[in-house]
Amino acid sequence: MNLAKISSNGQITVPVEIRRLLGLKSGDKILFLQKPNGEIVVCNASAQAIRKAQAAFSGVAEEMGVYNEDDIQALVDEIRYGKER
Template identity: 50%
Template sequence: MELAKVTSKGQVTIPIEIRKKLGIKNGDKILFVEEAGKIYMLNSSMDALREAQRAFAGEAERLGLHDDNDVMEMIKEIREESVVK
């Protein structure tokens, strides 16, 4: 457990161990989420990445993409189609 003090301006210095665990760097934005009566602090970039991962879940299988070679082949086909048009 870490402890931090709130300044008169409402600012808090996030302890280094917490910043490391959340992957927070200078200039990053922090997201505060209330859930089930608790407030969670998240690295907003990591939260956006997780949301994108959830949104794309199952798409590779739906498209028949099983490995990197399948992805590269799909990209090649899309590029060829765009050149023909």
């Protein structure tokens, strides 16, 4: 168990073990999420944003017919040079 004390300004210092677990470094932001059961969860905001973006883009490559690096290069060539795949 890790405890943190809240300062009079509402600031906390995240214990080093938790910073390591969350992959946090100086200047990073943390996100506080409330679960439906009322529990509060602390997350690395950058990691959470990446997971959200990954979920939003899930399946898009397949819909566009992009399955490997050659397909990506063909798509880039099409955009750059107007060549069809």
